Amino acid sequence: xxxxxxxxxxxxxxxxxxxxxxxxxxxxxxxxxxxxxxxxxxxxxxxxxxxxxxxxxxxxxxxxxxxxxxxxxxxxxxxxxxxxxxxxxxxxxxxxxxxxxxxxxxxxxxxxxxxxxxxxxxxxxxxxxxxxxxxxxxxxxxxxxxxxxxxxxxxxxxxxxxxxxxxxxxxxxxxxxxxxxxxxxxxxxxxxxxxxxxxxxxxxxxxxxxxxxxxxxxxxxxxxxxxxxxxxxxxxxxxxxxxxxxxxxxxxxxxxxxxxxxxxxxxxxxxxxxxxxxxxxxxxxxxxxxxxxxxxxxxxxxxxxxxxxxxxxxxxxxxxxxxxxxxxxxxxxxxxxxxxxxxxxxxxxxxxxxxxxxxxxxxxxxxxxxxxxxxxxxxxxxxxxxxxxxxxxxxxxxxxxxxxxxxxxxxxxxxxxxxxxxxxxxxxxxxxxxxxxxxxxxxxxxxxx
Amino acid sequence: xxxxxxxxxxxxxxxxxxxxxxxxxxxxxxxxxxxxxxxxxxxxxxxxxxxxxxxxxxxxxxxxxxxxxxxxxxxxxxxxxxxxxxxxxxxxxxxxxxxxxxxxxxxxxxxxxxxxxxxxxxxxxxxxxxxxxxxxxxxxxxxxxxxxxxxxxxxxxxxxxxxxxxxxxxxxxxxxxxxxxxxxxxxxxxxxxxxxxxxxxxxxxxxxxxxxxxxxxxxxxxxxxxxxxxxxxxxxxxxxxxxxxxxxxxxxxxxxxxxxxxxxxxxxxxxxxxxxxxxxxxxxxxxxxxxxxxxxxxxxxxxxxxxxxxxxxxxxxxxxxxxxxxxxxxxxxxxxxxxxxxxxxxxxxxxxxxxxxxxxxxxxxxxxxxxxxxxxxxxxxxxxxxxxxxxxxxxxxxxxxxxxxxxxxxxxxxxxxxxxxxxxxxxxxxxxxxxxxxxxxxxxxxxxxxxxxxxxxxxxxxxxxxxxxxxxxxxxxxxxxxxxxxxxxxxxxxxxxxxxxxxxxxxxxxxxxxxxxxx
Ligand SMILES: Cc1ncc(COP(=O)(O)O)c(C=O)c1O
Numbered sequence: 001x002x003x004x005x006x007x008x009x010x011x012x013x014x015x016x017x018x019x020x021x022x023x024x025x026x027x028x029x030x031x032x033x034x035x036x037x038x039x040x041x042x043x044x045x046x047x048x049x050x051x052x053x054x055x056x057x058x059x060x061x062x063x064x065x066x067x068x069x070x071x072x073x074x075x076x077x078x079x080x081x082x083x084x085x086x087x088x089x090x091x092x093x094x095x096x097x098x099x100x101x102x103x104x105x106x107x108x109x110x111x112x113x114x115x116x117x118x119x120x121x122x123x124x125x126x127x128x129x130x131x132x133x134x135x136x137x138x139x140x141x142x143x144x145x146x147x148x149x150x151x152x153x154x155x156x157x158x159x160x161x162x163x164x165x166x167x168x169x170x171x172x173x174x175x176x177x178x179x180x181x182x183x184x185x186x187x188x189x190x191x192x193x194x195x196x197x198x199x200x201x202x203x204x205x206x207x208x209x210x211x212x213x214x215x216x217x218x219x220x221x222x223x224x225x226x227x228x229x230x231x232x233x234x235x236x237x238x239x240x241x242x243x244x245x246x247x248x249x250x251x252x253x254x255x256x257x258x259x260x261x262x263x264x265x266x267x268x269x270x271x272x273x274x275x276x277x278x279x280x281x282x283x284x285x286x287x288x289x290x291x292x293x294x295x296x297x298x299x300x301x302x303x304x305x306x307x308x309x310x311x312x313x314x315x316x317x318x319x320x321x322x323x324x325x326x327x328x329x330x331x332x333x334x335x336x337x338x339x340x341x342x343x344x345x346x347x348x349x350x351x352x353x354x355x356x357x358x359x360x361x362x363x364x365x366x367x368x369x370x371x372x373x374x375x376x377x378x379x380x381x382x383x384x385x386x387x388x389x390x391x392x393x394x395x396x397x398x399x400x401x402x403x404x405x406x407x408x409x410x411x412x413x414x415x416x417x418x419x420x421x422x423x424x425x426x427x428x429x430x431x432x433x434x435x436x437x438x439x440x441x442x443x444x445x446x447x448x449x
Numbered sequence: 450x451x452x453x454x455x456x457x458x459x460x461x462x463x464x465x466x467x468x469x470x471x472x473x474x475x476x477x478x479x480x481x482x483x484x485x486x487x488x489x490x491x492x493x494x495x496x497x498x499x500x501x502x503x504x505x506x507x508x509x510x511x512x513x514x515x516x517x518x519x520x521x522x523x524x525x526x527x528x529x530x531x532x533x534x535x536x537x538x539x540x541x542x543x544x545x546x547x548x549x550x551x552x553x554x555x556x557x558x559x560x561x562x563x564x565x566x567x568x569x570x571x572x573x574x575x576x577x578x579x580x581x582x583x584x585x586x587x588x589x590x591x592x593x594x595x596x597x598x599x600x601x602x603x604x605x606x607x608x609x610x611x612x613x614x615x616x617x618x619x620x621x622x623x624x625x626x627x628x629x630x631x632x633x634x635x636x637x638x639x640x641x642x643x644x645x646x647x648x649x650x651x652x653x654x655x656x657x658x659x660x661x662x663x664x665x666x667x668x669x670x671x672x673x674x675x676x677x678x679x680x681x682x683x684x685x686x687x688x689x690x691x692x693x694x695x696x697x698x699x700x701x702x703x704x705x706x707x708x709x710x711x712x713x714x715x716x717x718x719x720x721x722x723x724x725x726x727x728x729x730x731x732x733x734x735x736x737x738x739x740x741x742x743x744x745x746x747x748x749x750x751x752x753x754x755x756x757x758x759x760x761x762x763x764x765x766x767x768x769x770x771x772x773x774x775x776x777x778x779x780x781x782x783x784x785x786x787x788x789x790x791x792x793x794x795x796x797x798x799x800x801x802x803x804x805x806x807x808x809x810x811x812x813x814x815x816x817x818x819x820x821x822x823x824x825x826x827x828x829x830x831x832x833x834x835x836x837x838x839x840x841x842x843x844x845x846x847x848x849x850x851x852x853x854x855x856x857x858x859x860x861x862x863x864x865x866x867x868x869x870x871x872x873x874x875x876x877x878x879x880x881x882x883x884x885x886x887x888x889x890x891x892x893x894x895x896x897x898x899x900x901x902x903x904x905x906x907x908x909x910x911x912x913x914x915x916x917x918x919x920x921x922x923x924x925x926x927x928x929x930x931x932x933x934x935x936x937x938x939x940x941x942x943x944x945x946x947x948x949x950x951x952x953x954x955x956x957x958x959x960x961x962x963x964x965x966x967x968x
Pocket of ligand 1: 325326327552553612613614615645647648689693718720721742757758759
């Protein structure tokens, strides 16, 4: 077997050194009845070429986003990732290292994390960031739990235009604690309703910007109302590229910003692994979940980086830890930070501007189709349209014509009859005008009949 | 190029000079190069990407437009390549040498796995594309589920948890949902003192109190103590097996029976599955739920801290409570159950743990690893990992103090008794390993022995590599016992940096770069 270096004679020699005659002598603590007498019922080993072939066959049964005009978003976006990013994250020194608990031999990972934290804090307009969570949705759940620790109050109010699967995740993590999560109807422009719900029990309000339907708002007023009641504003950003064009949540008064960082440096990968961003105010850092990297000096006085403030974490605090997270999004944060470094201020702003320009272009083209309406007053690179027919049906039909035309709202809101004809359309820099025209002409066909 | 005379060079007078205390103008030391922060190299004007020009258009951002400079530093492509390449060379990695980090299973990461995860048909698909366009992806999930269920002898598996700790949460939530359904409100999770920190942290997240159960002299759960702790208030026991001392819990079947007899569940932390994969099925031991760290047993890269994946196998009793989404076989191929509905199998599901469907990229890599090894090869993985660990134990136990009687499973545990009187602590000993060219072993975990050193070589090491490692450790023990304290107290001497001041870092945290005041 190509991955196993021990030879048969090595094994014999080693057993002799140990002083046993058979490998199963080393398994003598396993109850006899449980030690398998023969291999489990699965295929035997395969060569690299055979596995490669079988995997290609499986891959061949899917339609890759890059092979067709592609407009899906809803929390996962297809951006162009420069070749440099994927090359660098595959360097064995990054790829095959563990969590940097031994800083003397982990400065590569640690410095990259420090730079990552700096970038995340900058784009969100916050003071500090951690070294990542699993993804945006789990980061959102963690933010709600953190708001409770900070405010010492239990009631989290969730906007109805937060990503529905993020809402589900919050529902799950608060299910078995005494936290109370308050859910709201789907309605983008209900900020005043949210404000009206804030009371003395409220720990936080969670909003998304741009929201799940693509609309952009200024939440400063909401922040003020919350701060008056010693409660926190949590802003979720699922399309992090938007922050190149849209005002940062920090500037609106957010206390915690969580984000899905997949758009920068990371591919679609059918939903994971992604990278959860988590940023907050300096004064809350000791209640923050997850690892964090900080600057220090070594014995010779040279600058270096270490994982720090670990008295919040499970390996030290155990049942009193701020979170149970251990393994995080490591390599995906590296991809994020390398891509962000390649972009820089100039590239990041340009990328955001380009995404917005293309989205505006497609929105205008679509709104000329009879029966199709663009529902947004504002948007960044994604918006909601309504059709005269079932949107899931239209999307399925377009897929048959090799166009991945967006995400039907019914996929996420199966019980909302009123959203059945609506779909989300995302446009990134990867979409060409020719792609848009194909999409428009195909959609025209389907809404006609 | 040859030198300008086109002749070979010899060492000349270099052999008479020493290289100690040699300083350079640049601060670099040959191939060891210092590297500044991106903010100190680049600026907000520089970029490493070319994007198409944007035309004039009327923005529709609702007036919520960014009007301040973010301050992001950019680098051109060659500068970026060099920055991260230089940084990478300051890391230790499996690709460079034995990585004996107990409990973490730092095994070889095959590059075939990386290659197939990047096939456009697997890496470039959107989680919400029409189901008809992702049948191959669902088949990957279904295949992996089949391998995991067969290897563990369990009837069901939840595929969405994103790492081991997330899997623990999944398992405990399924247990809690099952108890709720029975109308029982139990409040305690039993866990041994040797448990990994994530176990108690997870129990708290799930609304439980943790009660610790002591170990016996053999490093295993004290069965009598366990039995007397099994009050009707106990929801579950959380037990790692093989345990964090590297030992198989001999009484495991009896433990499972005892927990079941009071109506509780058995959660097994499967972080150490590598020791028994293909040899023992947890389903035969009475386990109700167990997470599997794909980034340990099934070789998906640790990536400097993540990502991982933590699918959870479940017993028949817990299967109805599994989280959404999950794959089913429908009339037109594979389907994905994404919502809980009152009708159908999902009605008792405890909910959703993450947006989308979990760590697909990790699933592909793990499946490629399993297919490569096959049923025959996976049993060999367990055997070779156990063999390497026992060989290390046998080769060191005359000079280091093994905490428990062997044989061990895939990792061997020593404590610091052999260092008594030397003035060398576990930490110093571990740091000296860095100078020998090794990543230290896991230190001070598990908490049940003093100054723990937990060594896990994995099956990826050749005998030659293990022998060299043993040689280095024996040498260090000899030096410690000979009173050569400086070798340890100042270590490492030969790493990119000397020991770092972690106290300073925690006392006045600097967690990000900021523009220097005087600019
Ligand atoms: C015994 C044990 N349990 C649980 C975990 C947590 O797993 P993860 O880091 O994947 O969340 C670990 C990982 O370090 C472990 O060693």
